[in-house]
Amino acid sequence: MDLQVLRWFQAVADGATVTETAQRAHITQPALSRALGRLEREVGTPLFTRAGRALRLTPAGRVFKHTLDQTLDRYDVGLRAVAELVDPDRGVVPLAFLHTLGTWLVPPLISGFRGAHPMVRFELRQHGEAGILQSLLDGVVDLILTSGNPGHPQVRWHRLLVEPLRLAVPSAHRLSHRKRIRLSEVAEEPFILLRSGYGLRTLTEELCRQAGFAPRVTFEGEEVETLRGLVAAGLGVALLPPPHAVLSTLDAVTAPITPAHHLEVTDVDATREIGLAWLADRSLPSSSHAFHQHVLAAGPTLVPAAYRTSRR
Incomplete structure (x- = not known):
C-alpha cells in the first residue's frame, strides 16, 4: 500500500472532502478517487459509502481507520525518533494546553526549556480539557497541560501545582x-x-x-x-x-x-489541580521526553508560593 494514499484516506475519513484533499495533495480529484478505489480493492471491501455529496465510512472503513491511525502515529513517532537521533538539537515538541495556562505557565516553561535547547520547535494547541485529551489520545500531541487528572486508563498524569479559584x-x-x-x-x-x-x-x-x-x-x-x-x-x-x-x-x-x-x-x-499528562504506553521522542522532564522539575517553581504543592 502507498503510504501517501493511506494519508489521503485518513484525511477523507476525518471529514475532509475529496476535493479539499486533492487540492492539498496537489493532484486532481479523479486521481485521488482512483487512488482510494485502488486502496479499497487492496483491502478487499468498500471503505466508504456516499451520503449525498459526502463520503462516510462503512463499518469496515471504521475498523480499518482505527488501526491505520495507530499505525501512522507509530510511523511518525519513529521518523521523529530517527531525526532526533541524527540531530537531537532539532526536534519537535507537540504540546496542547488549556487556554487559561497560555498567559502565565506555558510561556516561561517553553522559554526556560529553549534556553538549553534553542533549536527545538514547538507545535502548540489550545482547547478545553476534552479537546486536549482527545489530541493526546489521537497522537496529535505528545504532552498536555491540563486541569485535574483526566482519569483515562491510557494516560499518566503528574500534578504540578494547585491553583486557587x-x-x-x-x-x-x-x-x-x-x-x-x-x-x-x-x-x-x-x-x-x-x-x-x-x-x-x-x-x-x-x-x-x-x-x-x-x-x-x-x-x-x-x-x-x-x-x-x-x-x-x-x-x-x-x-x-x-x-x-x-x-x-x-x-x-x-x-x-x-x-x-x-x-x-x-x-x-475552590481550587483546581494543574498537571502534565502523557500516554502511558508510548515512549516519548527525545525532545518531548526532555521537555517532559523540564516541566516536572520547573513547573512548580514558576508560580507564586501560595500556588505550590508537594509532588506526587
Whole structure:
C-alpha cells in the first residue's frame, strides 16, 4: 500500500472532502478517487459509502481507520525518533494546553526549556480539557497541560501545582468591598460559565452543589478572559483563576471598564489541580521526553508560593 494514499484516506475519513484533499495533495480529484478505489480493492471491501455529496465510512472503513491511525502515529513517532537521533538539537515538541495556562505557565516553561535547547520547535494547541485529551489520545500531541487528572486508563498524569479559584464580581457589586465570601452567599446571583465540555464549568457546578445550590447561568463562553470581562461589565459573577500580574497590568491600561474584583471563597475548596499528562504506553521522542522532564522539575517553581504543592 502507498503510504501517501493511506494519508489521503485518513484525511477523507476525518471529514475532509475529496476535493479539499486533492487540492492539498496537489493532484486532481479523479486521481485521488482512483487512488482510494485502488486502496479499497487492496483491502478487499468498500471503505466508504456516499451520503449525498459526502463520503462516510462503512463499518469496515471504521475498523480499518482505527488501526491505520495507530499505525501512522507509530510511523511518525519513529521518523521523529530517527531525526532526533541524527540531530537531537532539532526536534519537535507537540504540546496542547488549556487556554487559561497560555498567559502565565506555558510561556516561561517553553522559554526556560529553549534556553538549553534553542533549536527545538514547538507545535502548540489550545482547547478545553476534552479537546486536549482527545489530541493526546489521537497522537496529535505528545504532552498536555491540563486541569485535574483526566482519569483515562491510557494516560499518566503528574500534578504540578494547585491553583486557587476566586469569585469574580463587578466593581459595583454589593459584595465588592469584601476580601472573602461564602459561595452560598451568591446562590441567587446570575453566573457566567464556560460552555459544557470545559473542566472549569464542571468544577464550578460541583462547587455550587457543595454550597447548596445550582448556578443560574446567564452567559456561556469559551475563554476565561472573556468571562472576566463580562463580569467586569456587570453581567454576573464567575468562579475563575485569579488574574496574573501581566494580565492585571494590561487590564489597567487597556480596559474601558473597571476590572472585576476577585474574592476568596471560604466555604468550599475552590481550587483546581494543574498537571502534565502523557500516554502511558508510548515512549516519548527525545525532545518531548526532555521537555517532559523540564516541566516536572520547573513547573512548580514558576508560580507564586501560595500556588505550590508537594509532588506526587
